[in-house]
Every structure is written in structure tokens, then in C-alpha cells.
Amino acid sequence: MQVHKYDVVIVGAGGAGMRAAIESGQRAHTAVLTKLYPTRSHTGAAQGGMCAALANVEEDNWEWHTFDTVKGGDYLVDQDAAEVMAKEAIDAVLDLEKMGLPFNRTPEGKIDQRRFGGHTRDHGKAAVRRACYAADRTGHMILQTLYQNCVKHNVEFYNEYYVLDMLMVEEDAYREDGTAYKQKRVAGVVSYDLATGELHIFQAKSVVFATGGAGKVFKTTSNAHTLTGDGMGIAFRKGIPLEDMEFVQFHPTGLAGLGILLSEAARGEGAILRNSEGERFMERYAPTIKDLAPRDIVARSMANEVREGRGCGPNKDYVLLDLTHLEPAHIDAKLPDITEFARTYLGVEPYTEPVPVFPTAHYVMGGIPTNIDAEVLQDNDTVIPGLYAAGEVACVSVHGSNRLGTNSLLDINVFGKRAGLSAAKYAATADFVELPEDPEKFTSTQIDAMLNSTGTERVAVLRKELQDIMDANVQVFRDKDSLDRALVVIEELRERYKNVSVQDKGKRFNLDLLEAIELGFLLDMAEVMTAAAMHRKESRGGHYREDFPNRDDENFMKHSMSYRDATATTEGISGIRMETKPVIFTRYQPMERKY
Amino acid sequence: MSTELPEPASKIELKPGVGGGGEIPTFNITLRVRRYTPESTADAYWEDFKLTMYGTDRVLDALHKVKWEHDGSLSFRRSCAHGVCGSDAMRINGRNRLACKTLLKDLDTSKPITVEAIKGLPLEKDLIVDMEPFFQSYREIMPFLINDGHEPSGERYQSAADHAKFEDTTKCILCAACTSSCPVFWTDGQYFGPAAIVNAHRFIFDSRDDAGDMRLEILNDKEGVWRCRTTFNCTEACPRGIQVTQAIAEVKQAILSRTV
Numbered sequence: 001m002q003v004h005k006y007d008v009v010i011v012g013a014g015g016a017g018m019r020a021a022i023e024s025g026q027r028a029h030t031a032v033l034t035k036l037y038p039t040r041s042h043t044g045a046a047q048g049g050m051c052a053a054l055a056n057v058e059e060d061n062w063e064w065h066t067f068d069t070v071k072g073g074d075y076l077v078d079q080d081a082a083e084v085m086a087k088e089a090i091d092a093v094l095d096l097e098k099m100g101l102p103f104n105r106t107p108e109g110k111i112d113q114r115r116f117g118g119h120t121r122d123h124g125k126a127a128v129r130r131a132c133y134a135a136d137r138t139g140h141m142i143l144q145t146l147y148q149n150c151v152k153h154n155v156e157f158y159n160e161y162y163v164l165d166m167l168m169v170e171e172d173a174y175r176e177d178g179t180a181y182k183q184k185r186v187a188g189v190v191s192y193d194l195a196t197g198e199l200h201i202f203q204a205k206s207v208v209f210a211t212g213g214a215g216k217v218f219k220t221t222s223n224a225h226t227l228t229g230d231g232m233g234i235a236f237r238k239g240i241p242l243e244d245m246e247f248v249q250f251h252p253t254g255l256a257g258l259g260i261l262l263s264e265a266a267r268g269e270g271a272i273l274r275n276s277e278g279e280r281f282m283e284r285y286a287p288t289i290k291d292l293a294p295r296d297i298v299a300r301s302m303a304n305e306v307r308e309g310r311g312c313g314p315n316k317d318y319v320l321l322d323l324t325h326l327e328p329a330h331i332d333a334k335l336p337d338i339t340e341f342a343r344t345y346l347g348v349e350p351y352t353e354p355v356p357v358f359p360t361a362h363y364v365m366g367g368i369p370t371n372i373d374a375e376v377l378q379d380n381d382t383v384i385p386g387l388y389a390a391g392e393v394a395c396v397s398v399h400g401s402n403r404l405g406t407n408s409l410l411d412i413n414v415f416g417k418r419a420g421l422s423a424a425k426y427a428a429t430a431d432f433v434e435l436p437e438d439p440e441k442f443t444s445t446q447i448d449a450m451l452n453s454t455g456t457e458r459v460a461v462l463r464k465e466l467q468d469i470m471d472a473n474v475q476v477f478r479d480k481d482s483l484d485r486a487l488v489v490i491e492e493l494r495e496r497y498k499n500v501s502v503q504d505k506g507k508r509f510n511l512d513l514l515e516a517i518e519l520g521f522l523l524d525m526a527e528v529m530t531a532a533a534m535h536r537k538e539s540r541g542g543h544y545r546e547d548f549p550n551r552d553d554e555n556f557m558k559h560s561m562s563y564r565d566a567t568a569t570t571e572g573i574s575g576i577r578m579e580t581k582p583v584i585f586t587r588y589q590p591m592e593r594k595y
Numbered sequence: 596m597s598t599e600l601p602e603p604a605s606k607i608e609l610k611p612g613v614g615g616g617g618e619i620p621t622f623n624i625t626l627r628v629r630r631y632t633p634e635s636t637a638d639a640y641w642e643d644f645k646l647t648m649y650g651t652d653r654v655l656d657a658l659h660k661v662k663w664e665h666d667g668s669l670s671f672r673r674s675c676a677h678g679v680c681g682s683d684a685m686r687i688n689g690r691n692r693l694a695c696k697t698l699l700k701d702l703d704t705s706k707p708i709t710v711e712a713i714k715g716l717p718l719e720k721d722l723i724v725d726m727e728p729f730f731q732s733y734r735e736i737m738p739f740l741i742n743d744g745h746e747p748s749g750e751r752y753q754s755a756a757d758h759a760k761f762e763d764t765t766k767c768i769l770c771a772a773c774t775s776s777c778p779v780f781w782t783d784g785q786y787f788g789p790a791a792i793v794n795a796h797r798f799i800f801d802s803r804d805d806a807g808d809m810r811l812e813i814l815n816d817k818e819g820v821w822r823c824r825t826t827f828n829c830t831e832a833c834p835r836g837i838q839v840t841q842a843i844a845e846v847k848q849a850i851l852s853r854t855v
């Protein structure tokens with residue numbers, strides 16, 4: 001086992017991790033550990049754009065962007081964080097342009113902007129052109145541009161190093177009022193080198209988690225196979241809370257049956273949704289901005305059309321995205337990739353036929369709680385020195401209960417940069433935390449047990465059962481009964497997981513083993529999502545409880561904070577403690593959310 | 596700039612059977628995989644798997660079916676599963692393609708479907724190769740914007756026409772399908788290969804970049820663009836539809852005329 005020492009270790013090489021690395025790498029001895037080659041990260045699958053109030057094509061300002069973000073998140077957004085994001089969005093886009101990102105341009109040569117769901121002029125008056133974009137491959141261009149700049153700055157990557165554990169110590173500490181508490185401190189991470197099967201310890205003054213989401217908890221998802229909630233899972237096991245995990249975004253337009261994403265940019269460019277009667281049904285649900293309503297509303301409307309029998313196809317289980325009134329040349333110029341997805345995977349020609357679509361699990365709004373400097377919190381307000389998180393793994397919270405389209409590409413750039421700066425700054429004056437004894441012990445024990453297991457359960461079987469139960473019960477519509485059903489199965493699967501074995505016993509590229517470990521994270525994330533959904537007895541943003549169909553500000557205008565705690569029981573689930581955290585308000589008071 | 600459109604109709608008549616659908620047929624295939632498991636067997640060998648698949652399944656689904664239901668040790672890279680991350684380039688029926696973008700129904704399923712690792716890079720295990728030499732060539736062409744002038748406070752302007760000159764080569768996902776389909780690369784691992792040239796092209800023809808001459812000098816090397824024999828394998832292999840051979844030709848032309 002090798003031990004490496006760095007000032008800053010960044011875990012994950014998607015947009016947030018690489019944006020952090022560009023800052024940190026120029027200021028401190030930095031390593032990036034990533035389970036994929038950096039350009040494979042799922043940031044590259046983002047399509048539509050990145051919003052910033054540049055006002056290049058029409059009047060706009062960051063305050064409107066802040067309002068839209070707060071309202072889009074159904075007022076569960078921490079408004080200080082949303083202000084930071086909307087304000088710094090402008091520089092974030094300009095930074096990318098200077099790094100070389102090839103944005104689409106206006107006839108004058110300025111960065112072009114287009115409409116996106118929930119982004120409006122003057123507090124909801126009409127849709128506004130705010131999304132900067134590169135055709136329908138904006139995420140691809142961001143990922144490539146950030147990687148290019150990492151190459152430029154000689155950032156040190158450890159490719160295909162899976163981080164499986166974080167090294168933490170707890171120290172006795174006292175608050176200002178004299179009460180004692182345990183202060184967590186980070187000492188480093190444990191990683192598994194896929195090529196050799198060896199464990200490597202990385203000791204670091206600062207650790208940045210930028211590991212992305214957990215979409216593979218669900219069957220129908222736009223997420224990559226590798227998005228298994230590793231970073232969230234590691235933090236959760238270490239006693240760090242996860243915030244707002246009940247809020248998962250279901251993107252309205254996944255290719256039916258497959259979940260592959262068709263960007264909201266399609267609707268931004270004029271595409272509309274129709275039901276089996278040919279009706280543009282969004283006119284009924286969001287009379288002002290119709291198909292460009294935020295994702296939670298559109299996804300729920302689609303699911304409702306299907307539920308009421310107006311779905312299309314032989315099983316009446318999807319609706320249609322209609323681009324046929326758009327000029328083919330316009331489609332080719334603005335939406336080339338997604339129209340190719342429709343042709344390749346469904347054999348549908350979007351010029352002439354509407355495309356079958358249905359909501360697909362897309363984005364986890366919740367995650368590891370941080371403040372606006374990307375510092376991780378061990379409770380409602382205690383910072384863990386040297387530990388940072390940014391991007392989908394984190395919850396700042398700028399997305400509240402429903403993220404607006406394009407705000408994730410923005411989040412990774414704004415808070416990725418902040419995480420990199422904070423981590424480097426901290427490392428400049430901090431000392432290393434001494435490694436605990438046998439730092440690799442937890443991980444090596446876990447791996448040996450998995451390799452030596454003679455259990456009869458198969459990873460793929462358990463994973464499929466988990467994904468099926470989550471799709472059936474914890475999707476767009478939820479109620480106590482459905483969540484109960486899911487929990488029973490999740491607990492049963494957690495038991496069966498102890499009896500899992502892998503067939504590949506080797507050291508080289510043992511992806512069989514890694515899939516088994518990833519399943520452990522998925523099971524933890526499914527449990528915490530469902531527990532948090534059970535706890536929130538109201539409907540808000542992406543979380544819709546049919547047994548509590550209204551927003552309840554009196555009891556639930558607060559973040560949920562789930563803790564792994566062996567001694568606690570929440571909603572009948574042992575091992576999870578549920579607390580809450582106040583929402584930060586600055587200028588916007590909650591209003592009814594209409595579009 | 597986005598075009599203003601008239602409001603679409605609130606209601607339209609849908610043609611019967613619109614939006615595809617119908618029963619998805621199943622069919623049987625033989626997946627013939629080139630295995631290499633150096634921890635147990637010194638030489639590579641072929642292994643057949645008989646599988647029942649669905650009409651919308653891709654080669655990646657067949658590989659997953661093997662790994663998840665038959666043999667967990669079968670090793671291959673994959674992530675996004677819809678052709679944008681570039682992890683799963685492999686040789687399918689002798690042609691470089693992405694497994695996640697190749698539908699089984701588009702292949703001849705009456706014969707075994709062969710799957711092997713891409714060629715020209717060191718084989719590690721089953722369908723996994725060492726990508727490091729590939730990324731080394733990529734890094735050598737300085738794949739980042741270099742601008743001598745002082746940093747502007749706002750954005751740099753670029754006309755749509757200037758943007759169009761290099762847009763095609765920005766689509767590259769570094770999957771190595773092109774480079775590992777190139778006969779010159781197979782025999783000479785020192786050759787930069789099409790992907791590195793494509794990424795050089797992306798900057799050489801970017802009006803905001805000032806280091807075109809340096810990159811052209813690098814590619815004028817004996818292992819540079821002149822090794823290209825215009826066999827078009829790379830263009831056929833590119834899952835993103837990049838006109839790779841044309842990009843290489845434009846770089847050759849630029850070296851000769853030094854107009855950038």
C-alpha cells in the first residue's frame with residue numbers, strides 16, 4: 001500500500017472537480033482522483049446551456065436570475081447562495097469563454113443566449129433568453145474546455161482511482177457557549193487503483209468531493225452507469241449529514257423506455273409536448289409559460305396525462321415531444337445531437353414525427369451540506385476544516401426542491417471554483433491531520449470480504465430489484481403506502497447484500513468488484529432518499545406526496561438533514577436520524593408558485 | 596440567434612401509430628468476445644455467448660447481459676451509455692464503433708457478432724486497453740487556447756463564420772475510435788494519430804488562438820500529419836460524424852500555406 005501526500009486532493013473529475021483543480025492546481029500541490037478518465041464524466045452529457053444574465057440578446061439582470069432560481073426551487077433555496085450563483089454566473093461564463101469554450105454566437109459575434117424552463121424576465125412576466133450554449137452539447141464543451149485547461153496547468157490526475165473511504169478523526173471541542181462537541185477533521189482518502197487492485201492512501205490538508213450524483217438508484221435515468229452516489233455515501237457513513245435527499249429531479253423529456261436525455265433546449269427552441277389526443281396539454285397546467293415551466297411541473301403534468309389515460313403508444317405510457325413545426329435547418333443548427341439520439345435509439349425522425357418521451361431520473365438536488373465557500377458542514381453550522389464539496393454531490397443549497405435547467409452547469413463552475421480557491425487557501429496555512437492507525441483497514445476488509453464471499457446473491461439482480469422498486473414507488477408521485485413498499489424492499493435488499501459475491505477474483509480491472517461496492521452506496525442512497533421523502537409530509541418542488549398535496553410552509557419550510565446513526569429511528573427506519581435546518585432568506589418571501 | 600416562431604397549434608390530429616411503439620421483438624444472437632485474462636490465461640482467446648436480446652438493445656446491452664447474468668469477469672469500460680462519454684470504443688465485426696451506439700438489429704444477427712478491443716494500444720484485459728499513449732499524443736499538440744494578447748475584461752467576439760471553421764472538430768469525445776482504426780498508427784505507435792490532429796485542428800482554426808504556427812510545426816514533424824495515407828478509416832470510425840480526414844487535409848494545407 002502506497003501513501004501519497006498532497007496539499008489538496010480533489011475527488012472526481014467532472015465539471016466541479018476540474019474547475020476546482022484549475023484554481024487549486026495553480027496555488028497548491030494538488031491531485032485529482034477520478035474513477036473515470038476525466039473526459040468520461042457525466043458533465044459531458046449536459047446539453048442545453050448555462051444561464052447567466054449577460055443580457056447579450058435582451059434585457060436581463062442577475063437579480064431576476066436569483067428570483068427565478070428561488071421560485072424554481074419552491075422557496076427552499078438558500079437565498080444567499082442563489083445570489084452568489086446568479087451574480088458570479090456572468091464571470092463564470094466569461095471565464096469559460098476566455099479558456100476557449102466555443103459558444104454559439106449572435107450575428108454580432110457575441111455569445112448567443114436562448115430560453116430555458118423557468119428562466120424569466122422581470123419576476124415571471126415572460127420567458128427570457130439567458131442560457132449561453134454550444135449547440136446541444138454545452139456540457140461536452142464545458143468538460144472538454146476544463147480538461148484542456150487542466151492539461152495547460154499540468155494538473156496531476158490519478159485516472160481510474162476509485163475513492164472508497166474518507167479518513168476522518170474526531171476531536172473534543174467546545175462551542176462559544178461552552179458546550180462540548182466532537183469536531184470532525186479530514187486526514188485524507190483511501191482509493192483503489194482499478195488497473196492493479198492496489199489501495200493507495202492520499203493524505204491531504206484539504207479534500208474536495210466532486211463526485212456527482214446518484215441517478216442509478218432509479219431504473220429510468222439520464223445518468224451514467226457510474227453515477228452511484230459514492231461521494232454522498234462515503235460522507236454519510238462518516239456521520240456527515242445529507243441535506244434534502246427527498247428532492248430528486250425527474251427530467252421531463254427522457255426518450256421513452258430508455259431514459260436518455262432530450263434537452264429542455266428542444267422546448268427552448270420551440271418544441272412542445274402533446275398527449276394522445278394531439279393536445280398541447282401544458283397550456284392547462286402552466287398557462288403563461290406552458291412547455292417552458294420548470295421541470296417538476298412539466299414532469300408531473302406528463303405523468304398525470306398518462307395516468308388519466310391520455311398517454312401514447314401501445315401501452316399508453318408516454319407522451320410526445322413535437323418538433324415537426326420547426327424548420328429542419330433550425331433543428332440541425334441548434335439541436336443536432338438530441339435529434340440524432342431519437343433517430344439512433346428509437347428510430348424516430350424528429351423532422352416529421354413526434355418523439356416518445358417520459359420523465360427520467362436526472363438530478364439529486366440534495367447532497368453533502370456546504371456553505372457558500374463550499375465548506376462541508378457536520379451539522380447545521382459547524383464547518384469541517386479542510387473538507388469541501390461542490391457540484392451535484394453537494395447541497396449549498398442553490399436548487400432547493402427543484403433545480404432550474406442550466407443551473408447545474410452553473411453550479412459546478414461557480415462552486416467548483418470556490419471550492420478550489422477555499423481548499424488551496426486552507427492548505428496554505430493548515431497542517432496535515434495525522435492519519436489514523438491502519439487507514440486502509442475498513443476498505444481492505446470490505447474488499448477481502450467481497451472477494452472471498454461464497455454468498456449466492458448476484459449484484460445485478462439486487463440492483464435491478466432496487467431500481468424497479470424505486471421507479472415504481474419513489475418517482476414523480478409518492479405517498480405513504482408507496483414509500484412503505486419501497487422501504488420494505490430496500491431493507492430486504494440491504495440484508496441480501498450481505499450475501500453478495502463476485503465472480504471476478506482478480507486484481508486487474510476488477511469492475512465486477514467495483515460494481516458490488518457501488519451497489520452498497522446505491523442501497524444507502526435509496527434508503528436515505530426514501531426516509532427523507534417519508535419525513536416530508538408536504539408537496540414541494542420535485543417531491544410530490546399525493547397524501548399531502550399542498551406545500552406546508554408552517555411545518556416544512558426547512559431543509560431535511562439525514563444522519564447515519566445506529567441508535568436512532570426515523571419513520572420506523574432504524575439507523576437514520578432526521579433533523580432539520582432553517583432556510584436562509586434574504587429578499588424573497590414565499591409566494592404561491594404559479595407559471 | 597433564436598428565430599421567432601408562431602405559436603404552435605393547441606391541438607392537432609395525430610396520425611395513427613405515430614411515435615413508433617408496438618411490440619418490441621426479441622431475437623437470439625451469438626456474441627463472440629475476444630477475451631484476454633492475463634491473470635489466468637497467457638493468450639487471448641475467443642468466447643461465445645448465446646443471448647436473447649430485444650429490438651432496441653445495443654452491443655453494450657449484450658455485453659452487460661454477459662457480465663450481469665453469465666460471467667462477471669468480462670471487463671470493458673462504459674459510462675454514459677449513449678455515445679457522449681467515449682468510454683466504450685471497441686472493434687465490432689471488425690469495425691471501430693461505440694458499443695452503446697451500435698444497435699444489434701443493425702448488425703447481421705444470423706452470424707456471430709465479434710467484439711474485440713481497439714487495436715494499436717497495449718491490451719490490459721478483455722476489451723480494456725491502456726489509453727495513456729493516446730492521451731500523451733493529445734497533450735503534445737497543446738490542446739488548449741493560447742492567446743498572447745492581454746486578457747480582455749469581457750468576452751472575445753467571434754463571428755458565426757469563424758466559429759463554423761472549427762465547430763466540427765470540437766465534437767471530439769476522445770474515444771480513440773479513429774486513431775485505433777488507422778493502419779499507420781497500428782504499425783507506428785509514435786504517429787500522433789487522427790484524434791490528436793483533430794484536436795490540434797480545433798485550435799489552429801479558432802480565430803481566438805495565437806499558437807497555430809507552433810501546432811503546425813509540431814504536426815509538420817516526421818510523426819505528424821504527413822504520415823496520413825488518407826485511407827478514411829478514421830472518418831468512417833468516428834461516432835460523432837467528424838470529417839476527420841478532411842480536418843487532417845486542412846491541417847496539411849495550412850502547413851503548406853501557413854495562412855493561420
